[in-house]
Amino acid sequence: DTGSAAAIPINEVDIAYVTPVTIGTPPQTLMLDLDTGSSDLWVFSSLTPSNQVRGQEIYSPTKSSTSKLLSGHTWSIRYGDGSGSRGTVYTDNFTIGGLEVKSQAVQAALEVSSSFTQEQSLDGLVGLGFSALNTVRPSSQLTFFDNARPNLDEEVFTADLKYHATGSYDFGFIDSKKYAGNITYTAVQQSPGYWTHSLSGYSVGSGAFQASQISGISDTGTTLVYLPTAIVTAYYRQVQGAQNSQYYGGYVFPCSSTLPTFTFGIEGARFTIPASYINYTRISPTSTTCYGGLQSSSGLGINIFGDVALKAAFVVFSGTNPPRIGFAIK
Numbered sequence: 001d002t003g004s005a006a007a008i009p010i011n012e013v014d015i016a017y018v019t020p021v022t023i024g025t026p027p028q029t030l031m032l033d034l035d036t037g038s039s040d041l042w043v044f045s046s047l048t049p050s051n052q053v054r055g056q057e058i059y060s061p062t063k064s065s066t067s068k069l070l071s072g073h074t075w076s077i078r079y080g081d082g083s084g085s086r087g088t089v090y091t092d093n094f095t096i097g098g099l100e101v102k103s104q105a106v107q108a109a110l111e112v113s114s115s116f117t118q119e120q121s122l123d124g125l126v127g128l129g130f131s132a133l134n135t136v137r138p139s140s141q142l143t144f145f146d147n148a149r150p151n152l153d154e155e156v157f158t159a160d161l162k163y164h165a166t167g168s169y170d171f172g173f174i175d176s177k178k179y180a181g182n183i184t185y186t187a188v189q190q191s192p193g194y195w196t197h198s199l200s201g202y203s204v205g206s207g208a209f210q211a212s213q214i215s216g217i218s219d220t221g222t223t224l225v226y227l228p229t230a231i232v233t234a235y236y237r238q239v240q241g242a243q244n245s246q247y248y249g250g251y252v253f254p255c256s257s258t259l260p261t262f263t264f265g266i267e268g269a270r271f272t273i274p275a276s277y278i279n280y281t282r283i284s285p286t287s288t289t290c291y292g293g294l295q296s297s298s299g300l301g302i303n304i305f306g307d308v309a310l311k312a313a314f315v316v317f318s319g320t321n322p323p324r325i326g327f328a329i330k
């Protein structure tokens with residue numbers, strides 16, 4: 001089997017991407033954020049208090065003839081940005097881009113944090129991290145990818161995220177029309193459950209490539225790129241008027257500044273993030289101060305290769321044994 005579905009930016013700065021999925025019988029369509037940085041599949045539901053729902057589509061298990069309560073099971077998750085949700089669990093038929101998993105664990109929210117309530121175009125998440133991270137108790141549940149894997153033509157899914165445009169997620173095949181040249185693969189350390197791998201180094205603008213093993217996670221659910229302070233300061237040293245603002249919680253600069261590109265290495269291959277991707281957003285609609293798409297990871301305890309980096313490449317998440325991750329130019 002294979003599947004292919006759109007990855008649609010939810011706002012004009014690509015803060016997150018959503019993908020249409022169907023749940024239950026008859027199918028209920030929700031727009032979910034496919035997140036390789038977590039492993040819970042949760043949705044706004046008929047059980048979510050109405051004062052926490054603001055325009056989201058909801059999953060109503062009672063309206064699905066194929067839903068089953070996973071009795072006695074609960075879940076609760078906290079993300080790195082402080083957002084979170086919790087609830088109960090059903091199993092139901094779940095489809096992404098024509099690929100169906102029967103009896104997928106669908107975690108129905110009983111409570112969501114305010115940042116989810118405020119994102120009216122995001123109806124929940126599909127965790128595509130390793131199932132070891134799943135928070136359902138007393139028995140943890142498998143991700144959509146782990147459930148689909150035995151039926152996939154190839155044990156892979158790919159992410160083709162785009163800058164200010166709709167991209168795609170494919171399951172079970174690698175579409176050679178979506179990239180150029182070769183795919184460069186590198187080893188994944190799947191413990192504790194993220195797609196953890198290393199960069200082989202970086203360069204700023206036309207500067208020399210700095211070879212250095214930088215371990216981090218490729219996370220489609222994180223908007224920006226978070227790297228060690230030494231690398232980030234080297235980058236913003238090239239930006240007129242840039243400063244690390246306590247007030248805004250990161251590097252800001254005059255929107256009119258010229259930014260350099262940022263190149264990262266995967267083994268021997270090189271991927272360049274255009275300056276426009278790093279000129280992420282104005283700090284407020286009328287401000288002339290802009291917030292960077294490259295920020296420091298100090299304080300996170302982990303480096304994160306988020307959407308700003310991933311949208312510069314075609315990325316293959318390979319569930320083979322051992323798992324690996326591949327990057328190609330597009």
Ligand SMILES: O=C(NC1CCCCC1)N[C@H]1[C@H](O)[C@@H](N2CCCCC2)[C@@H]2OC[C@H]1O2
Nearest residue numbers: 015016035079080081082115119221222300
């Ligand atoms: O918390 C992180 N990443 C952290 C960012 C700070 C540095 C550490 C990692 N990712 C979350 C993201 O923010 C959420 N958000 C929802 C609203 C639209 C924007 C996305 C979404 O839900 C879970 C996941 O994706």
